[in-house]
């Protein structure tokens with residue numbers, strides 16, 4: 001008996017999985033899972049459709065991760081690979097001053113923002129935000145990244161990076 005070859009294979013061959021995992025920095029299992037999900041929603045989808053999808057979803061996640069990393073470096077003024085309350089507060093004070101100079105009304109104080117920041121990001125509650133806590137927190141809460149990208153914050157952080 002010969003196998004029916006007109007049906008698109010549900011499984012990716014090992015070589016394709018290895019290639020995609022390498023190109024996307026996903027694991028082989030993640031690639032297989034994504035492909036299974038893809039075939040479940042688009043049974044007639046071609047392999048190149050899948051590649052496009054992977055490139056699109058993956059590259060935006062990667063970009064977000066890079067951005068989060070850059071923000072972490074800017075906050076970590078003393079470069080000890082963790083963010084302290086003092087570091088956040090120093091930046092927030094300047095951010096708030098810049099905002100006030102522009103007549104922007106702010107409902108919270110720098111200290112409140114700092115506390116919120118730690119409540120949200122310091123998951124192990126050791127009063128320091130590690131690189132992992134920061135990146136994971138920002139990736140799971142894109143609102144946070146949006147706040148970080150407001151002009152006042154960007155300007156303040158930019159000034160920091162230059163000095």
Ligand SMILES: [Ca+2]
Nearest residue numbers: 076080082083
């Ligand atoms: Ca630090």
Ligand SMILES: [Ca+2]
Nearest residue numbers: 122126128129
């Ligand atoms: Ca922590």
